Amino acid sequence: MAAQPPTHATAFGSLGAGTGATLALVNDEPVAAAGDDILGTGRAAAQLARLLHASRASTPFTLAVDAGWGMGKSSLMRLVDARLRAEPDVETVWYNAWTSTGADALEGLVKSVLVRFERRTLKRALSRISRGRTVVRGVRAVTTALGGALGAAGLVDELWTSWDAGPEARNGMREEIGHMAREWAANAPRRLLVVFIDDLDRCSEETVLAVCEALKVYLDVPGLVFVVGCDRSALGPSGLLRDLSPAGSAFMEKIFQTSYRIPVADNDGVGAYVEWCARTAGIEGMLDDGLKRLLVERSGRNPRRIKRLVNGFVLEATLNPVWSGFRPEAVIRTLLLQYFYPEFYRMMTGASNASAEDVVGEFTTYRRVRRTLLATAPPDPQEAAPEFASYEEVGAFFGQYELSAPAPEQDGEAALEQLERRLPVGFPEHADDPGFTSLLADLLQVQDAERLLVLLREGAPAPVEVPDYAEPPVGVGSAPYGEEEPYGRPLPFPEPSPPRRSEQGYPMPPMPAQFQPAYSGTVPPAHPWDTGAGRPPSPLALEGMRILWVDDHPENNTTFARVLRREGASIQAVHSREEAELAMAAGQFDLLISDIARGDDQSAGLSDLGDWRDSGTYTGYAVFFSSRITPERRDAAAQLGTVIVNEGAALLRFAVNVAAALRPARAAEPPAPAPRRSADPPG
Secondary structure, three states: OOOOOOOOOOOHHHOOOOOOOOOOOOOOOOOOOHHHOOOOHHHHHHHHHHHHHHOHHHOOEEEEEEOOOOOOHHHHHHHHHHHHHOOOOEEEEEEEHHHOOOOHHHHHHHHHHHOOOOHHHHHHHHHHHHOOOOOHHHHHHHHHHHHOOOOHHHHHHHHHHHHOOOHHHHHOHHHHHHHHHHHHHHOOOOOEEEEEEEOHHHOOHHHHHHHHHHHHHHOOOOOEEEEEEEOHHHHOOOOOOOOOOHHHHHHHHOOOOEEEEOOOOOHHHHHHHHHHHHHHHOOHHHOOHHHHHHHHHHOOOOHHHHHHHHHHHHHHHHHOHHHOOOOHHHHHHHHHHHHHOHHHHHHHOOOOOOOOOOHHHHHHHHHHHHHHHHOOOOOOOOOOOOOOOOHHHHHHHHHHOOOOOOOOOOOHHHHHHHHHOOOOOOHHHHHOOHHHHHHHHHHHHOOOHHHHHHHHHOOOOOOOOOOOOOOOOOOOOOOOOOOEOHHHOEOOOOOOOOOOOHHHOOOOOOOOOOOOOOOOOOOOOOOHHHHOOOOOOOOOOOOOOEEEEEOOOHHHHHHHHHHHHHOOOEEEEEOOHHHHHHHHHHOOOOEEEEOOOEOOEOOHHHHHHHHHHHHOOOOOEEEEEOOOOOHHHHHHHHHOOOOEEOOHHHHHHHHHHHHHHHHHHHHHOOOOOOOOOOOOOOO
16 A cells, blocks of 8 residues: 555544643534524525615515525524514514424414413404304313413414315404404514425425415415515425425415525635634534635535535544544535535445445546546647647547547547447546536645545444434435536536435436336336325335346445345345346346356346346346446346446435335235236336
């Protein structure tokens, strides 16, 4: 192994040791007091609070506080709330939509508003509703209201019970709420009730629609203002509510009368925020000016992302012994690659069945070859520019993939397209991404980079889990990689891939639209679990599933196999094609998981499955598990009726959908051993 840390360098693992410094995690609570406002949100909050107070004669209306995940919506709303509560004629309500589900959100929001009215206002409303009814419950309600036995919450419960009696009662709900609001405001002219609704874009479609129904149908009355924190793009036609009918979309357009888009903080403000986070976490001494700038740039100036990164550094320094001999700048850059470019990091670490290839060296050479092939004029061999590859290097690189390099006078672009079909799918995009290329170049320049890369290729221990701040699912609330977010703000780095909550589903890996599988065992259909409509009937998602796992290095899959077994699957691991065929002859399997490269054969798994399909040896569900996904491999897998996945969560999602597809047929099977099943999805 190469370079050791310099004698006087501070090793990452020794941070805080013997220095009296205490490392600590940074919390993710929204800013609620002016003293905690590092990014200057308080100035906008003061202006917004004054505007809402001055507009109380224009109620009702709804204001959206619009921003992406982690950009400070909750902090701004908390500071506005604090300002308004200081006004004598303003009441505020805080309602977190994420705590409710479906129709319960309608009830929860309405009750949260009503409980702010005076008790006498609620009693009069209950008396009006109950007056004239002859049912016993109505008599009891009148007695309760007039006798004063219930507090405000109890009276609100009684009101809701009366409205929930049927459609006719519900029709009078808005009128009665308006009556109460006018009566409440009359006690002090021009009183204002401001309702803050947070995290609406993190809810299910049913919950979003229930909240919007409450806002527009029942609570759209004078004296009320709603301030809703959400990412408007996530609630648009291409986001969470993409399946709405035209009428539903038109209804949603009427919800928000105006929006305030939180601007991205400038570099100086975010730099000060990075320093505050580092100081709070106890790692300020390890961040020089260059690393601070790196955090500002690579975080996309997102405050929550900065907190996650800082907390990740603290946890790694405290708990992960693998970093004990490395300098902070090497570790931080490695963790930034892991966080912002997880697909590339998985290839770096040799995870998911990867061969022991130096993917960093491969990408670096590819980028130089690419520049040579796309150059408008051939590079001068005498100058030997380091950013270009010589034609000898181009020929050697093509030869690694069993391709013939183009001559200098031939079409370099066509040759490059042929080469890229055998390279990982992210290479062309990464080559055009200055954020990625500069981060990788910086990592290669640190003194202990070579030793670190060797460690990663040999299989570094799993990173310590950073506290989950409930990031949104990929594709919700963020633009796809390489596109722009609304309002023209670029998204320079891809969103990290967070764990998905079960109600957000397990979407299947996409299949090419033009592919018509030649075999019946194709990608399984989505289960209702995938859409949040329900849970699988078994508490174990993979209970009873029989899996055959073919891999010549099964030790690489220990963690992933443990997860599948924990969900109820039984797994038989084999090393080779021969062992797999013996296992299939002895018993039946519901799912085949296979590597692709095996020994010197870079397509062994693909060839094996193709032969088994043709001979009828195995016609069931199959999936390839490999960190290295190339266009050529992906197309070959599609021709076999399946996909390649490169991380454990995707593998689990695939297995869950297979189990869901097989469950109805398995439930219908008689107790006696059943004949060999086709892999056709039931129904």
